Amino acid sequence: MDVAYKRRLPTFSSYPCVRDHTGIQPDRKMSRAAERLRLMINHLDRSSATISAVPTSTQTFTSHPQTLRFTHDTGLLTPEQRLFYEENGFILIKNLVSEEDIDKFRKAFERICRQEVKIPGLVVMRDVAIVKSEFVPDEKAVSKLQDFQEDPELFQYCNLPQILNYVECFTGPNIMAMHTMLINKPPDAGKKTSRHPMHQDLHYFPFRPADSIVCAWTAMEKVDRQNGCLVVLPGTHTGTLQEHDYPEWEGGVNKMYHGVRGYDPKHPRVHLEMEKGDTVFFHSLLIHGSGMNRTQGFRKAISCHYASADCYYFDVKGTSQENIENEVKDIANRKYGLGEMTLKDIWALRGRLVQGERTSL
Ligand SMILES: CCCC(=O)SCCNC(=O)CCNC(=O)[C@H](O)C(C)(C)COP(=O)(O)OP(=O)(O)OC[C@H]1O[C@@H](n2cnc3c(N)ncnc32)[C@H](O)[C@@H]1OP(=O)(O)O
Numbered sequence: 001m002d003v004a005y006k007r008r009l010p011t012f013s014s015y016p017c018v019r020d021h022t023g024i025q026p027d028r029k030m031s032r033a034a035e036r037l038r039l040m041i042n043h044l045d046r047s048s049a050t051i052s053a054v055p056t057s058t059q060t061f062t063s064h065p066q067t068l069r070f071t072h073d074t075g076l077l078t079p080e081q082r083l084f085y086e087e088n089g090f091i092l093i094k095n096l097v098s099e100e101d102i103d104k105f106r107k108a109f110e111r112i113c114r115q116e117v118k119i120p121g122l123v124v125m126r127d128v129a130i131v132k133s134e135f136v137p138d139e140k141a142v143s144k145l146q147d148f149q150e151d152p153e154l155f156q157y158c159n160l161p162q163i164l165n166y167v168e169c170f171t172g173p174n175i176m177a178m179h180t181m182l183i184n185k186p187p188d189a190g191k192k193t194s195r196h197p198m199h200q201d202l203h204y205f206p207f208r209p210a211d212s213i214v215c216a217w218t219a220m221e222k223v224d225r226q227n228g229c230l231v232v233l234p235g236t237h238t239g240t241l242q243e244h245d246y247p248e249w250e251g252g253v254n255k256m257y258h259g260v261r262g263y264d265p266k267h268p269r270v271h272l273e274m275e276k277g278d279t280v281f282f283h284s285l286l287i288h289g290s291g292m293n294r295t296q297g298f299r300k301a302i303s304c305h306y307a308s309a310d311c312y313y314f315d316v317k318g319t320s321q322e323n324i325e326n327e328v329k330d331i332a333n334r335k336y337g338l339g340e341m342t343l344k345d346i347w348a349l350r351g352r353l354v355q356g357e358r359t360s361l
Pocket residue numbers: 123124125126127128131132146179201202204253254255256257258305331
């Protein structure tokens with residue numbers, strides 16, 4: 001563990017934004033949940049990760065066993081944190097990435113925007129509102145970098161030991177970094193195109209199981225409702241993958257920003273307000289999005305989707321993911337002439353082992 005990290009130990013925040021009108025009472029909910037888990041964990045059968053809720057003195061476990069399905073016991077997460085992720089599908093760790101590291105990522109980003117470096121495979125995206133205007137090599141023209149696995153500086157984010165320690169709690173010990181992004185949400189140009197529709201990241205991934213895929217998303221500055229923080233629907237990770245499509249937004253929508261078709265607008269939502277360095281880990285099925293940026297600043301975050309290297313690819317043909325596959329293939333073909341490549345080939349090329357063994361992906 002590096003010294004800088006040790007000095008400022010991260011703290012766990014249950015619901016980071018209690019100002020949100022979700023109707024959830026975080027403190028009450030947490031203490032009840034934590035107490036229940038503490039009782040259960042006394043009787044944890046580690047080999048099967050199965051919890052027996054009411055063991056008897058004769059050791060006959062006749063009650064309904066409850067399984068911890070979404071987390072692994074690595075000794076890092078407290079019982080409260082495990083139960084929180086199990087129930088909500090995300091967990092926010094305060095102050096996990098140092099200022100120094102974030103400033104380094106920001107400088108690397110700026111160099112890319114100024115076109116001082118050329119990174120193989122990197123996708124530099126512009127917001128749909130300005131895509132037809134004149135290009136200037138400046139961070140103001142870039143809404144997102146995607147696939148920075150070949151940038152040695154930015155990719156350090158994916159290798160940060162304190163991030164991987166948490167990731168392992170959700171993926172197990174063999175870890176692949178599958179998808180990388182630096183999001184530079186621009187000030188909204190007036191058409192609300194800076195929003196990201198509510199979606200499940202799994203829609204983009206031709207590999208499974210969903211429970212072994214987690215996103216780490218780190219705020220590179222203070223993010224709040226004003227500049228378009230993440231918004232999550234707690235508990236939706238226990239559902240299934242929904243159909244996604246372009247939302248019908250008057251002002252237009254960014255390429256490949258699909259949204260969940262007809263999600264329940266009454267589902268409680270939580271705005272994840274975060275400080276620089278705070279990191280949220282969330283499940284690949286968790287419904288999330290981000291609001292518009294009402295400030296004049298470019299709201300920055302860096303993220304990586306990790307998957308267990310033991311995951312397997314599958315053919316999305318005939319599933320709800322076929323629409324995104326067609327778009328990805330179209331672009332890959334137009335840009336790189338990768339007509340013969342399958343989605344699996346594209347992902348296998350992009351993925352990088354960051355811990356353990358590359359067993360399958
Ligand atoms: C868990 C993952 C969740 C997600 O990743 S959600 C977001 C996923 N989004 C993506 O993966 C998009 C990544 N972006 C890209 O691939 C590229 O930026 C993109 C959109 C293909 C543009 O590539 P460029 O190299 O800039 O190509 P280009 O300038 O020649 O444009 C090609 C055509 O695309 C259009 N375009 C560019 N940026 C756009 C945007 N933001 N929204 C909508 N349309 C956009 C552009 O106008 C052009 O269209 P046309 O051919 O002139 O009709």
